[in-house]
Amino acid sequence: MARPTVLIIGAGPAGLTAALEFLRHSDVIPVVVEATEMIGGISQTVNYKGNRIDIGGHRFFSRSDKVMDWWKGILPVQGAPARDYRLCERPVFTSQGAGAPDPETTDRVMLVRDRLSRILFLRKFYDYPISLSAGTVRNLGLARMGRIGISYLHSRCRPIQPERSLEDFIVNRFGRELYQLFFKDYTEKVWGLPPSRISPEWGAQRIKGLSIARAMAHALRRLVSRDSSLDQKGTETSLIEQFLYPKYGPGQLWELVAQEVRQKGGQVLLNHKVTGLRVQGGRVTGIRCTHGDARENLELKGDYVLSSMPIRDLIAAMDGGVPSEVREVAEGLVYRDFLTVGLLAKELAVGNHTAIRTVNGVIPDNWIYIQERDVKLGRLQIFNNWSPYMVRDPHTAWLGLEYFCTEGDSLWNRADEDMSAFAVEEMVRIGLIRPDRVLDSVVIRIPKAYPAYFGTYDRLDVIRHYTDQIANLFLIGRNGMHRYNNQDHSMLTAMQAVQNVLEGVSDKEVLWQINTEQEYHEEKQKASLPRGAVSRDRGPQAAFSTKRSTL
Ligand SMILES: Cc1cc2nc3c(=O)[nH]c(=O)nc-3n(C[C@H](O)[C@H](O)[C@H](O)COP(=O)(O)OP(=O)(O)OC[C@H]3O[C@@H](n4cnc5c(N)ncnc54)[C@H](O)[C@@H]3O)c2cc1C
8 A cells, every 4th residue: 555645835843843753653755845945944044154044043942841852852952061151161051961962072962052132222231021120220210110110000900901902912011101112113113013003912922921020020039049940841931041052053953854854755845836736625635836946837646735834825826716705814914024134243342241251252142122213123133142153253243133024125125235234334323333343244035934913814713714624734833824933833733733644633623722832731631622522533544554643
């Protein structure tokens, strides 16, 4: 009997996780079909003349032990500190396991990094998340602190009900004064819309556990002790203090996964863009793609399809009588795009005035939120502090200047040279760099970096209902499910889809319930959705031979 084939659209974290899970647990042949030349999707690493760029700065951290263990299985945790921590004698977690790799001598290693991110506002640095430190009080002044306190108390006593927008959500948790100072403009930079026009669900998804009370409790706890465990179970995700990071950035991990997929007999087809899905009798019967610059067309057949491509494109590619309402909702889904200027500088114009020791006195932040209103720059990454091995010459500062934009707008369309000059000019204006210290630059554009919670998002159920009826199609991942989530969510949806396929379950409910706060999800499942209790539709493919019945 021929071995079953599963077509997987996208070689990002979701697609590659699914492929490897199939190979580890069954005799299914996964064929990953990727539009670009790159492995890793948004979690790729770009190597520019030996300096590596992580698009967005990817912390490897998850509430799910399953995900943490999966990552550590690909890249074992460091058994000795990375070069910069060693030189600066900074304390850091090291694995005591036999053979735990030393990053100085081994490439296949997961580093452990401290998180530091601050806010630059009115040319001064503030902790992120904002804390009640002496520095904050000094920078903001007593009068403003008073106004913050009063407006916070006011919103606690008289919260806006019901919460109709992200603005309401944030004001209720932080007060209007803090909202005006630190959230409003930055959120508008990210989304290109004021928070009053964004769904409160965005807040519920991204910052639900964060509040002034929690941030203060965390700051107090830090004074007494530090949670040095890797899982940091007791710490809200926005406040975690350390995270895992591949020696050469996130792309290194996903490239290793792709390599393992190929070694185990799966296929990863790069430069193959999916342009069509044939749907007949409630099943996908094949996909069409174009290959390479020659735009050669080809058709692929598979028993199942897992898709991590953006829902808007997926629905547009489907034939077979997609209802007009489904098409209309799909066309109305909105994305925010993203542009990074990689900037190599001899050094920054600001020195390290913190107590944290760094190599060559570079400021210690992983990233800085740029709240300044007179620039379009949204965030600044300092790759030296993610991994010293990302930077070719340790005597330079290797930066990522992040701009949020919309494909086709004036920022997106700027010629690379203009964009670099513009970015340098902004960095000079906010006092972070001197123009004569810039050595090189590169511009990278990432379309559909963020699925937006506006447009037709509130009618996503219409699409979900339609695609859920297609028994052998599973939507997975970030844009694949239009969920603004991290790698762990993408991976968990992929793992669940694999499990469904192997067990012949075509019900998709459990996939849509996956939450990155997986512990919460697992608790909820224990209480209300025991595995056996999920309504299961056992399809004809349930007879796939699996190496283990549960994953
Ligand atoms: C700025 C920023 C910072 C982030 N920081 C973190 C972080 O700190 N930690 C973290 O865990 N996550 C972070 N993330 C999120 C993380 O990048 C994503 O969650 C993850 O990459 C999603 O994986 P995915 O496989 O679902 O989708 P993607 O990474 O988007 O991969 C989808 C793949 O599908 C391909 N594709 C699309 N259309 C087609 C088509 N028609 N045919 C074939 N292939 C197609 C794409 O080219 C892409 O390779 C961040 C994201 C951004 C934008």
